Amino acid sequence: MIRPVIPYVTAALLFGVGVYGVLRRRNAVLLLMSVELMLNAVNLLLVTSDTTVRAVLPQTGQVFTLFVIVIAAAEVGVGLAIVLHLYRLRASVALDGVPLTDAPPLDGATDATPAGPLGERVGR
Amino acid sequence: MSEGGHGQGLVKGLAVTLKTMVRPAQTQQYPDVAPELPPRSRGVIALLEENCTVCMLCARECPDWCIYIDSHKEEVVVPGAARPRQRNVLDRFDIDFSLCMYCGICVEVCPFDALYWSPEFEYSEYDIRDLLHDKQHLGQWMATVPPPPAHDPHGEASKEETTAARRAAAPGAARGAPAGPAVRRERPARPAPEPGGAEA
Amino acid sequence: MPLWLELTLRIAAVVGAFLTLPLIVGQTEHKVMAHMQGRLGPMYAGGFHGWAQLIADGLKFVQKEDITPRAADRPVFRLAPVVALLPYLLVLLVIPLGPGDLVAQPLDIGLFFVLAVVGVGVVAVLMSAWASANKYSLLGGLRAAAQLLGYELPLVLSAASVAMAAGTLSLSGIVEAWQPWWLLWQAPAMAVFFVAGLAEIRRPPFDMPVADSELVFGYMTEYTGLRFAFFLLAEYVGIVVIAALTTVLFLGGWQGPFGDAHLGWLWTLLKVFAVAFVVIWLRVSYPRLREDQLQRLCWLVLVPVSLGQLVLTAAVRVAL
Amino acid sequence: MTGADLLLLALGAVAVGAGLLVVTTRHLVRAGLYLVVCLAAVAGLYLVLTAELVAWVQVLIYVGAVVVLLLFAVMLTRAPIGASDDLDRPGWPAALVGGGAGLGLAVLLVDAFRWSTVELPEAGTAERLGAIVFGSWVLPFELLSVLLLAALIGAIVLSRPEIGASPEEERR
Numbered sequence: 001m002i003r004p005v006i007p008y009v010t011a012a013l014l015f016g017v018g019v020y021g022v023l024r025r026r027n028a029v030l031l032l033m034s035v036e037l038m039l040n041a042v043n044l045l046l047v048t049s050d051t052t053v054r055a056v057l058p059q060t061g062q063v064f065t066l067f068v069i070v071i072a073a074a075e076v077g078v079g080l081a082i083v084l085h086l087y088r089l090r091a092s093v094a095l096d097g098v099p100l101t102d103a104p105p106l107d108g109a110t111d112a113t114p115a116g117p118l119g120e121r122v123g124r
Numbered sequence: 125m126s127e128g129g130h131g132q133g134l135v136k137g138l139a140v141t142l143k144t145m146v147r148p149a150q151t152q153q154y155p156d157v158a159p160e161l162p163p164r165s166r167g168v169i170a171l172l173e174e175n176c177t178v179c180m181l182c183a184r185e186c187p188d189w190c191i192y193i194d195s196h197k198e199e200v201v202v203p204g205a206a207r208p209r210q211r212n213v214l215d216r217f218d219i220d221f222s223l224c225m226y227c228g229i230c231v232e233v234c235p236f237d238a239l240y241w242s243p244e245f246e247y248s249e250y251d252i253r254d255l256l257h258d259k260q261h262l263g264q265w266m267a268t269v270p271p272p273p274a275h276d277p278h279g280e281a282s283k284e285e286t287t288a289a290r291r292a293a294a295p296g297a298a299r300g301a302p303a304g305p306a307v308r309r310e311r312p313a314r315p316a317p318e319p320g321g322a323e324a
Numbered sequence: 325m326p327l328w329l330e331l332t333l334r335i336a337a338v339v340g341a342f343l344t345l346p347l348i349v350g351q352t353e354h355k356v357m358a359h360m361q362g363r364l365g366p367m368y369a370g371g372f373h374g375w376a377q378l379i380a381d382g383l384k385f386v387q388k389e390d391i392t393p394r395a396a397d398r399p400v401f402r403l404a405p406v407v408a409l410l411p412y413l414l415v416l417l418v419i420p421l422g423p424g425d426l427v428a429q430p431l432d433i434g435l436f437f438v439l440a441v442v443g444v445g446v447v448a449v450l451m452s453a454w455a456s457a458n459k460y461s462l463l464g465g466l467r468a469a470a471q472l473l474g475y476e477l478p479l480v481l482s483a484a485s486v487a488m489a490a491g492t493l494s495l496s497g498i499v500e501a502w503q504p505w506w507l508l509w510q511a512p513a514m515a516v517f518f519v520a521g522l523a524e525i526r527r528p529p530f531d532m533p534v535a536d537s538e539l540v541f542g543y544m545t546e547y548t549g550l551r552f553a554f555f556l557l558a559e560y561v562g563i564v565v566i567a568a569l570t571t572v573l574f575l576g577g578w579q580g581p582f583g584d585a586h587l588g589w590l591w592t593l594l595k596v597f598a599v600a601f602v603v604i605w606l607r608v609s610y611p612r613l614r615e616d617q618l619q620r621l622c623w624l625v626l627v628p629v630s631l632g633q634l635v636l637t638a639a640v641r642v643a644l
Numbered sequence: 645m646t647g648a649d650l651l652l653l654a655l656g657a658v659a660v661g662a663g664l665l666v667v668t669t670r671h672l673v674r675a676g677l678y679l680v681v682c683l684a685a686v687a688g689l690y691l692v693l694t695a696e697l698v699a700w701v702q703v704l705i706y707v708g709a710v711v712v713l714l715l716f717a718v719m720l721t722r723a724p725i726g727a728s729d730d731l732d733r734p735g736w737p738a739a740l741v742g743g744g745a746g747l748g749l750a751v752l753l754v755d756a757f758r759w760s761t762v763e764l765p766e767a768g769t770a771e772r773l774g775a776i777v778f779g780s781w782v783l784p785f786e787l788l789s790v791l792l793l794a795a796l797i798g799a800i801v802l803s804r805p806e807i808g809a810s811p812e813e814e815r816r
Contacts, residue, residue, distance in 0.1 A: 001761050002648045007689055008753040010656030014663050014682075016746015021667030023738030026730065029717050030672070033679050036710065037663050040686050043702075047695045051762050062695045062768045063776050069698075069705050070788050074795035076710045080717045081802035087721045096733060137609040141360040151364040397725050400677065433697060433770045440700045443708025447680055450715045454673050457725050469716050473709065480704075493770050 015041035167245035170265035175238035182230035190223035346560035388549035405554035408448035422588030464542025468533035478626035499577035525562030567599035
């Protein structure tokens, strides 16, 4: 016997916190953390809905939560690879410092331009 | 290297440690059980004061300069002699064991067997100054000096014996040999002819 | 027996085991290691063969000054040893000692719980590494994180193999389903689990995170006194936990040649100590791996072997 | 209010509080540690809601792996000890949007459920969830494995910028 409104509200507030973090943070890793908060809010919502919604298939919400957790793990893996790559390129993970207009010199490490910025930084 | 080589090495390593474990340990329980030292261990240097003539050889040869000797001359009136003899009297004979490096050169060079190795080694002190042993302290160690080893039964006979035998066999051996030369010949190998010469 | 009394008794028993078993293992390590090196080990404390050495050590740790470096992140630094210790205490709750009721808290998904909680220990390592404000600590922490994350994979995979074989995630259930011939069938998984477990608790030869000749003492460099003792205690509880898990998962737990019903706990303890002995034995015998050898062993040997074992287990299960 | 309600309330408060600290703290690594607390509290909520397996998966994957990866990344990108000043951009719009989203959703949900009570469903044990995953949801499950593989390869490709360079280049 529980009151489902408590976990529901918790989930909603967690989601709001996550949104706030995503919009507020400049640091890419902190941003990923905020995304994790949002994902957890959704997970909590799914698990709680298992208690209130009597679906044809029982515990579907929990199964979905499992799936979301797996997706979150994959997302963090790729996301952190990107963040570390960014750090290697720019020695900073500030997101509003990333120029979105000009392409990063990804071919810097090839033989054509051995002194490119990537070549230098990787060698460090 | 093949995988088998790796595995063999790993097993061998385990075997070595296991074998060592079941063997008795090498540790000596020192303060509880006295260590079994070789009889001629070099623990501390003992001084036989009567033998010292203050020739200063030991102090001079000491690489660490850790032997301090003071003396004064004394006149000894020998009845029947033309004039009184002079004699060195030892006032101070200190070895600073905080400096000593136990090379044993002093024991080696002493022409009169005044210095001996004693196997005693438990003389550590709380104060480094107490490691300066004066002649009295050094003399106390004499009690711990082991007796000289017996002659090797198959070895060469001692110089005293051969000389005495030669003297006895020589013509005109009626007079007893004077003690001085005999003592001098006792150590022909010593690289210290000076005191012997002075005495002669 | 009323419920609260039973609960109290069970928790007291677990805390008792938590406090005594690591000490016994630690003392065994002192002695075994010494004799394997031709020494005697501690001989004074307590009189008989230095049995009280670890108690004396504990007293010494208590008296030592508790230093927190000025540049350190104080709360995190101070919290890390507790976080390192807590997961193992929780794990001990679900490890079955004997048949029936001889487990502090039977759990349906005990194996999963154990793996999940043991994985939390790495957070403590990262906390202590970063909060120490010391480059050696940080290097040790990064090494530890890479090592623990990497070795978690073969650990979980080999545990999954035995869970698959038993058809249950409950630790008691696994022991009940265990048959002696599993020793052969699950041997690769056992080897992988044991080696990965050693790496999880950062025991030599997998102690790169604390490699004292390279990193001073890794993430524990700045710790003193009781907090350092907590880390040490965590290491020894880790040995107990890994040995107990190996026993329960692969060596048949309380199943012995005779008297399972009454002597089950004795068999479990015997096996745990046998495995702990092997842990110590490996520490004495092998030198520390290099960092790249460590990762190579994990990804090129342990993970493929455990995956192969999974396939084998599945094949045998389907065939039976 | 039953005991379960109180537990839910306490754990929810911890989760939201730790979450708030994650997004407001000025200490980079502490943000990750608060995230651990938050995720652990959410795992506790799952336990109270009888989702056993999900709770322990949460601990295993999130606390044991995801957060550790995040902390790892924080340390690799040279997080300083102590507060950093450049973590945030000016935050009124963020507070507005985030607060709006959170409170709005909360109001909606409160309105929907009021103070009603429900019976807890059967526990989400490994056995039952396994039956459902491999019964009704096999296809998504298999898709997920492909996704994981893709993510794995993607992460490897991203973190090795030398890929494609000549072997000599790589050895440099």
